[in-house]
Amino acid sequence: MPTPRPESSRLPLFARIRAAIPGWMGGLLTGVQGVVLSYLVVLVPALAAVAGAPSLDGSAAVDWSGATAIATDLWLLGHGVPFVTDQATLSLIPLGLPLVTAGILAAVARRFAVKTWASWALAVAAFAVGAALIGWLGAPDGLRSGPAARAALVGMLIAAPAVAAGIWRAYGARLRILDVIPDPVRAGLRLGLGTLALVIASAAAVGGVWAVLGMDHVSVIATSLRMDPLGAGALAVAETLYVPTMVCWMVAWLVGPGFVVGTGSLYAVDTLTTDALPSVPLLGALPSGSGGWWVWAPVGVVALAALARAMLSRRIGLDWDSAKSAGVAILAVATGLATLTALSRGSAGPGRLADVGAEVVPVTLIGTALVMVGYGLVWGVLAAWRWTRGRMRGDDATVTGPVPLAGVRPDAAAVKDAAAPAR
Known part of the structure; x- marks a missing residue:
């Protein structure tokens, strides 16, 4: 007779992972994965484009660093950091990128975060720190603090509702403050x-x-x-x-x-x-x-x-x-x-x-x-x-009893007889 599997082994993979790690670790993993996956959304197409494009000097070298820089600038632009060059400043935000980031965070939070304020706060903080790190690395020397701070602030604004939505979808969490x-x-x-x-x-x-x-x-x-x-x-x-x-x-x-x-x-x-x-x-x-x-x-x-x-x-x-x-x-x-x-x-x-x-x-x-x-x-x-x-x-209301003359009170017995059903 086969030995029955433990109850925990019957759970889905993500549920088993979530049950095996501490709650705070789930929030941390949510924020880190949100940064990495959203960055890959722009990095992978950029690397693929330069890998398939011929080089300008006819050599077989691939400009991986240039593709990474373009992807970083696009990711930061989508998170509120303008792209500044000597010729112009590009500040038109690709609003699809923050929407994709929010969707990724909600999906990851649904599988890894737990129903605690600590898990939510760690997920938001981890994403903000990751965004600040990308902003720091993508900015030119001497101007790193501004882009890093702006990326962190916008990252928090994106991550806070997205992670909360993911936790709500997973646990049906309810904010009692909304009752007021x-x-x-x-x-x-x-x-x-x-x-x-x-x-x-x-x-x-x-x-x-x-x-x-x-x-x-x-x-x-x-x-x-x-x-x-x-x-x-x-x-x-x-x-x-x-x-x-x-x-x-x-x-x-x-x-x-x-x-x-x-x-x-x-x-x-x-x-x-x-x-x-x-x-x-x-x-x-x-x-x-x-x-x-x-x-x-x-x-x-x-x-x-x-x-x-x-x-x-x-x-x-x-x-x-x-x-x-x-x-x-x-x-x-x-x-x-x-x-x-x-x-x-x-x-x-x-x-x-x-x-x-x-x-x-x-x-x-x-x-x-x-x-x-x-x-x-x-x-x-x-x-x-x-x-x-x-x-x-x-206009459709009708009077079913006798109508008294003006100024004359109807007799109580007459009103009672008029209101009684006909036999």
Whole structure:
């Protein structure tokens, strides 16, 4: 008869590893793996590109150090550290990289971190230290402290919610401090974040439409580069990391003010002013038209806000608490629009490319106003429906007993007889 295996041996591999190591060690491993894996996301394509590309002097030597430096600069750029050269400063963040980093941290925390504050804090601290180390090594001599501190700060901002999300997915952890948040505030945050999510998803869909319409332009640019497969793959990875940045641009386009890709250009629903752009295939997916039906695109933001408000009409009514919820939602939308616009704005090169992205103030003000109009429309419809329904119920009410004359009190016995059911 076979000997039964211990209960611990029946657990999945990651569960056995987590059970065998101390809780604090699991948090430390989460942060370290987050740094290493996110760095490999940019390092591996860079090494592959230089390995497959011919050298400029015709020798067989491969510039591994140059590829590593490029990958380090790109990783730091994705974590908020500008890339400074003698000719220009590159500060346009590839927002896909912090999203990938957050996803990696959440996945690793789900398997290694434990449900303790110490494990969470060690994971965040370990990632911040690793980011600071990469910032220190990637910065030029004499200017190491600034990039290291900035990378550590941004790393903490990315790691803190990502690790918490991973622990929550693994253990169902619940923050009791959230219980003190009033219900109107919770409802308002749900409405505001839901509205913002609808706007971002719609902007991504519209950007996808423009990308399909510009497929020929994209293919022409890609063909003109004459890159080998490995180099083309590395470029595709880098461009993919910038797709979320372009989605934020499309939010500004959908709201109305639009965005610029170089000084003197403007991509908006009512205006299209272009100039020469770098030979980057991704830029072929920019909007190639304006006017006509596109000028009605901001009305779509009103419709999305109205949809979000209507979906939460049972939770958010017409009383004073609902008014507070609407105020919280509007504040959440304004904060989200300002943050997205600021993160997707920066410098993409020398000269006119030093100005890329959208203006924060116009996008925030106009976008918030459109959302308020959408909320107001639903509020007005609900109020009118409630008033109409009340009037209809009042008109349909009938008197089943005798109606007394004005100023005469009805006899109690007569009222009792009238209210009694007929035999």
